[in-house]
Amino acid sequence: MASSRLVAPELAAIKIHGMTRESFLLRSTLAGAAAYGTLSATGLVTRALADSGGGDVDILNFALTLEFLEAEFYTLAADQVKGLSDDETKLTEKLRDDEKAHVDALTATIKDLGGKPVAKPEFDFGGAFGSRASYLKTSNTLEDTGVSAYNGAAPAIESTEVLAAAGSIVQIEARHAALIRLVRNKPPAPSAFDKASEMEAVLAAVKPFIKA
Amino acid sequence: MTDSALRELADDPSSRKRFFKMLGGAGAVSAATVFLAACGGDDDEAASDSPPPASAVDNNKSDLEILNYALTLEFLEADFYAQVIDSGMVKDPKVVTIAKKFGSTEQEHVDALTATIKKLGGKPVAAPKSNFGPTFDKGLMATLEAAADVENLGAAAYLGQAGSIKNKEVLAAALAIHTVEARHAAALNELVGRGFGGGGGLKGSLPDGPFAKPMDMKAVLAAVKPFLA
Numbered sequence: 001m002a003s004s005r006l007v008a009p010e011l012a013a014i015k016i017h018g019m020t021r022e023s024f025l026l027r028s029t030l031a032g033a034a035a036y037g038t039l040s041a042t043g044l045v046t047r048a049l050a051d052s053g054g055g056d057v058d059i060l061n062f063a064l065t066l067e068f069l070e071a072e073f074y075t076l077a078a079d080q081v082k083g084l085s086d087d088e089t090k091l092t093e094k095l096r097d098d099e100k101a102h103v104d105a106l107t108a109t110i111k112d113l114g115g116k117p118v119a120k121p122e123f124d125f126g127g128a129f130g131s132r133a134s135y136l137k138t139s140n141t142l143e144d145t146g147v148s149a150y151n152g153a154a155p156a157i158e159s160t161e162v163l164a165a166a167g168s169i170v171q172i173e174a175r176h177a178a179l180i181r182l183v184r185n186k187p188p189a190p191s192a193f194d195k196a197s198e199m200e201a202v203l204a205a206v207k208p209f210i211k212a
Numbered sequence: 213m214t215d216s217a218l219r220e221l222a223d224d225p226s227s228r229k230r231f232f233k234m235l236g237g238a239g240a241v242s243a244a245t246v247f248l249a250a251c252g253g254d255d256d257e258a259a260s261d262s263p264p265p266a267s268a269v270d271n272n273k274s275d276l277e278i279l280n281y282a283l284t285l286e287f288l289e290a291d292f293y294a295q296v297i298d299s300g301m302v303k304d305p306k307v308v309t310i311a312k313k314f315g316s317t318e319q320e321h322v323d324a325l326t327a328t329i330k331k332l333g334g335k336p337v338a339a340p341k342s343n344f345g346p347t348f349d350k351g352l353m354a355t356l357e358a359a360a361d362v363e364n365l366g367a368a369a370y371l372g373q374a375g376s377i378k379n380k381e382v383l384a385a386a387l388a389i390h391t392v393e394a395r396h397a398a399a400l401n402e403l404v405g406r407g408f409g410g411g412g413g414l415k416g417s418l419p420d421g422p423f424a425k426p427m428d429m430k431a432v433l434a435a436v437k438p439f440l441a
Binding site (some may be wrong): 167 | 313314316317320321324367371374375380381383384385387388389390391392394395396397398399402421422423424425426
């Protein structure tokens, strides 16, 4: 699978150095990994296997759900949040456009792999847009969660092209997180190593925003 | 925004423990290689506890090569911040705070990469000899711009290697560092007032638009060459 070039032009242009699909171990190991459960009972690999069912499309659909959430969040924020400075408004619009681009790219990639993109869930952001502070705080949470979600899921990705796409998106999520944190007077990079979250933890974190 | 924004940079929850926990604790890497050996079988390189012979690497980089490349960049970054602080050129306490915080983070990356290389049976490279004088001579703004450049390069460098890393635990570690380099890059872009691609008044930047671009080893090493003695 995934031998075709990615549909999204921005992602198709991205090549990861030294890509050699045949030597990419996890491709062959993931499928049969269940049989080696006792040997694999360590760290992220096991967790990712348990979470994802092993397929890139599952991971991409998980990412797509998060990007849908972020895109809608900033779309609504740009309309509804009062009291943002000009810079903060521009940043909000920029984040909205980036997340929309991520939605489009992930959707195209899932289709390219022969998968079916998940439908956009219905979201409810509660009182997040009631004030500048609550908007920025929620944004901060979503961006940091996004980073940890991609970092947690990426090691289980089989295709180097999909990994390249996920890497190129998560770097932008990290930049978003840093900028929103600066706006909030928070350290942009609070830890020397960003967290990698299990899918379960990520879904628990965003569940309050998902209606259906 | 910048002035007040950077005040709390000193917040520094210790993350080293988490990093090693992510690696699975002591012995996890060798456990992972056992797993990979059991499953992959035919790839001696990733299953070995020692550096592979050059012939086994083929046109691909081994994990140890990649880790030592990353270590070289982290050495350079850590040294850069240390020298900036030592030079006394930074007077603004908020900028001092950033330089110290980012510098200590890069030192943590150095330590973690060194430990990981040893754990995999490799030999960590020595720190490169740096030459930041000409940059410092151009003044504070040029120095901060160089810091932003180096962080953007670091982020692009990690992204450029992600697809080549074979050991999943090493990949997880590289990803955890990659996004921190990206955070640094974004913050420094903000500090030096680089605009978004389209220009305009907004400070801070996401220079790559919605998708970050990777760089390969050759391009990165060429770009940092001016900083090497």
